[in-house]
Amino acid sequence: MERKIxxxxxxxxxxxxxxxxxxxxxxxxxxxxxxxxSYPTTSLKAHGSAxxxxxxxxxxxxxxxxxxxxxxxxxSQGAKLVNESIENGKLFESDAWKQVSSAKSGTLxxxxxxxxxxxxxxxxxxxALITRAKACGVKKVRAHxxxxxxxxxxxSAPVYIEMLENAMAELNDGSFDARIASGGGRMKITxxxxxxxxxxxxxxxxxxxxxxxxxxxxxxxxxxxxxxxxPGVIDQDLPPFxxxxxxxxxxxxxxxxxxxxxxxxxxxxxxxSMAFEDEEFNYFDRGVRPDVVYxxxxxxxxxxxxxxxxLVAPPEIENTLTELLVKHGKRQFALSETQKFGHVTYFWNGxxxxxxxxxxxxxxxxxxxxxxxxxxxxxxxxxxxDCMIEAMRSGKYDFLRLNYPNGDMVGHTGSMDATIIGVEAxxxxxxxxLPVADEMGITVVITADHGNADEMVEVNKKGKQVLRTAHSxxxxxxxxxxxxxxxxxxxxxxGLANVAPTVAELFGITPPECWEESLIV
Numbered sequence: 440m441e442r443k444i445x446x447x448x449x450x451x452x453x454x455x456x457x458x459x460x461x462x463x464x465x466x467x468x469x470x471x472x473x474x475x476x477s478y479p480t481t482s483l484k485a486h487g488s489a490x491x492x493x494x495x496x497x498x499x500x501x502x503x504x505x506x507x508x509x510x511x512x513x514x515s516q517g518a519k520l521v522n523e524s525i526e527n528g529k530l531f532e533s534d535a536w537k538q539v540s541s542a543k544s545g546t547l548x549x550x551x552x553x554x555x556x557x558x559x560x561x562x563x564x565x566x567a568l569i570t571r572a573k574a575c576g577v578k579k580v581r582a583h584x585x586x587x588x589x590x591x592x593x594x595s596a597p598v599y600i601e602m603l604e605n606a607m608a609e610l611n612d613g614s615f616d617a618r619i620a621s622g623g624g625r626m627k628i629t630x631x632x633x634x635x636x637x638x639x640x641x642x643x644x645x646x647x648x649x650x651x652x653x654x655x656x657x658x659x660x661x662x663x664x665x666x667x668x669x670p671g672v673i674d675q676d677l678p679p680f681x682x683x684x685x686x687x688x689x690x691x692x693x694x695x696x697x698x699x700x701x702x703x704x705x706x707x708x709x710x711x712s713m714a715f716e717d718e719e720f721n722y723f724d725r726g727v728r729p730d731v732v733y734x735x736x737x738x739x740x741x742x743x744x745x746x747x748x749x750l751v752a753p754p755e756i757e758n759t760l761t762e763l764l765v766k767h768g769k770r771q772f773a774l775s776e777t778q779k780f781g782h783v784t785y786f787w788n789g790x791x792x793x794x795x796x797x798x799x800x801x802x803x804x805x806x807x808x809x810x811x812x813x814x815x816x817x818x819x820x821x822x823x824x825d826c827m828i829e830a831m832r833s834g835k836y837d838f839l840r841l842n843y844p845n846g847d848m849v850g851h852t853g854s855m856d857a858t859i860i861g862v863e864a865x866x867x868x869x870x871x872x873l874p875v876a877d878e879m880g881i882t883v884v885i886t887a888d889h890g891n892a893d894e895m896v897e898v899n900k901k902g903k904q905v906l907r908t909a910h911s912x913x914x915x916x917x918x919x920x921x922x923x924x925x926x927x928x929x930x931x932x933x934g935l936a937n938v939a940p941t942v943a944e945l946f947g948i949t950p951p952e953c954w955e956e957s958l959i960v
Contacts, residue, residue, distance in 0.1 A: 443881045444945055445831065445872070446840040446938075448508070449865050450501060450779055451847025453890020453913035454482055460896025460907060462855055463846070466862035470869040474885065474918045481928040481958060482914040485889040489934030491516035491754075492557060498590070498910040500558045501779065501847060502704055502786050504888030504935055506756060509787035511939030511954035514754040517703050518557040518564075521736060524751040525567050531575075535734040535748035539697035540575045542732065547572050548692055550583040550647055550711070551701035551736075552625055553599045556590025556909065559630075559704040562599055564736070566606045568701060573615045577697075580607075581620035581690030583647040584658065585629055588674025589851055590909045592899075594666075596674040600658045619658045620690020621646045623679030630707040633777045634722075636809055640710045641723040646679040649726060650688025654681050673853065673908065694730045699750070705739035705790070706781055712739060712746045740785075740792055756789030758951045760939040764838055765796045767948055772830045773800070775842035776819035777807035782888070783842045801836075807844075813857035816849040817864040824868040831875050838942070839881075842888075843868055850891035853908045858892045877922055882945060886938060887915035917958065919945075927960040 455461040474480070487495030490503040491514045503516045515523060524530040540547060549568060552560040569580050582603065586596040600619070607617040623629070629643025645651040655661040661680035666672060682689050692698060698715065702708045714720060715733040734748035764771060773783045784802050785792055794800040803826055805819045812818060820843055827841050845861030852858070869885070876883045890911035897907040917938065919926065936955040943950040944957040 441837070442946060443836065443879070444838050444942060445827070445876060445881050445883045446838070446942065447869065447872070447883060447885045448505075448783070448840070448842040449846055449885065449887045450842050450844045451850050451889060451891030451910070452862060452865065452887045453485070453893040453911050453915045455893040456913055459898065459904065460855065460894055462850065462858040462892040462895050463862050466859045466866070468862060468866040470866045470873065474920055475916070479919045479924065479926055479928045481917050481930045481933070483886065483917050483937065484932070484934040485887065485915045486910070486912050489513065489936070491519060493519040493522055495912070497557045498912055499889035500704070500910060501782050501888050502706060505782040505786035506789065507935035508886070508888065508938050509761065510756050510759045510789050511936055511950060512756070512758070513934075513936050513955070514756055516754065518561050520754060521561070521564055521703050521751050525564065530750050531571055533750050535750050538748060539699055539732050539734045540572055540577055542695050542697050543576050543578060545695040545697065546579040546581055546690070546693070547577045547697040547699070548581045548583060548620070548690065549699050549701050550629070551585060552587055552630070553584040553596070553603060553622070554587035554591050555599070556587060558590040558910070559707060560702045562602060565603065565701050568699065569607065569617055570610060573610050578615060580617040582618070583620055583690070584622040585625045586622060586662070586674040586677055587625060588908060589625060593673040593853060593906050593908050596662050596677070597659055600662070618689055619682055620688065621650065621652070621679070621681045622658055622661070624675045624677035626675040627677065628679045629711050631710050632706040633781055634710065635777050635807055637710070637722045640714060642679055643711060644714050644723070644725060646681060648692045648729065650681050650691040652679045652681040654683035654686070654688070657682060675908070692729050692731060696729065697732045698734070700735045703736045703751070705737065708735060708739045709745060716746055743792060753790055758953055759787075759789045760942060761788050761795045761800070763943060763948065763950065765799050767946070769799065769837040769946070770835055771800045772836040772839040773802045774805075774823060774827055774830070774840070776805040776823060776844060778848055779842040779844040780804040783840055787840070811852060812848045812861070813852035813854035816845060816857040816861035818845050818848065818861065820845060820864040820868045824871050827872060828875050831879050831881060834879065846887070846892035850895065851908050853895070853906045855895050858895060862892055873920060876920070880922070882919065882921035882924065884938070884942060884945075885916065885918040885920065886935075888935065890915060928958050929960055933958060
């Protein structure tokens, strides 16, 4: 019998180096504990250079993690890709930049995450764009800032606001005027993904474009006011705000303006891009849509050509695992709930929408709950497991893959108790999958795309333990389970890109020469 393989991605479940705030260790995980003791196990890098980011100080994320898992190679990604384009000047030579910066009599707007987390954006990119805008003759710039508290410390927004305002103050003079115009928490406005909550996007649209919302004299005052009114609120959950003078918004978006979405990561950039570009948009009432020149930092969906203009060309990822398996006639099945469905499909397939081969691939998306995930930390793990068991027992598929989002999505809420439950829900899913794998003769490969639940607390510069909602820099597990498994796994400086060649070797398929090496000794 030919081998069949199930790949399980335990999103956000890493291996702690310190034990501080480790929800994975605190959780009751008898299946994971058994697997690590009794089956071939190693650990993998899932951040920094291992996934194409600038340095090993950069935490990984689900997008670059699934790119690496799905293609067996390391491509320049996200911040690194934009850094290179700014440093060599290619960004400012792009047609998109020339177009958005050409409306000298209008305003150039920048929308994006105000952070240096290097997951969705980097404030240094924004400052570089504003600086070049002045050099290009732009007279007026407005920034619409989304507050992070997720990929950076939970209440660090004032640091980034001050950093941006200081940079603007150095540039401002009689011929140039740059200001913050609006903002709000990233989990409240604008940055929804996978069409899970269009109300977020509508609220962001009305805040940034029409200047509708609660008014403040400046962004710092807005943050301080909300924190006083909402005890314990963290940056990602802050309500929207509009900066105004004499009752009038300082930065509504109008006809003839240029607009740049300076986030480089695609999943939470697609919906607001649709709102700006789609002529037949019907997800909410946009009101009077201004006639603007719109561009993204990257093109967030190549198949949808969204957005049509983009400042930096994305990595052209070729020779993915899906392509290799299709060439060998392997039937494939991909599954997750809404929050991570795009990761096991779009990002897995090298930032490409759709399927490589309709006849050989089936995808299933289970709708996610529209609640804060600390309220339902089990998420859709049971439904994902039910669906995967049905697919396994069908006997139709050679390669099956799924993503359990719990460790990441619940980990981002900052709730230790809820995250422990989320990790336990993943372990329960494995407890149900493994007996079916035995029954159907399926080899199970288990890993993660990055850490998160493994480091819910960090020590700040004052030596105090504080809440952490960002991804970790920790390695992730890699485990191979099966009745007939008699292999040894390499240990050392290996990363997520080594997973695809390992899967290929388990299938007995020779991988492309451009791939990293297999983990099998």
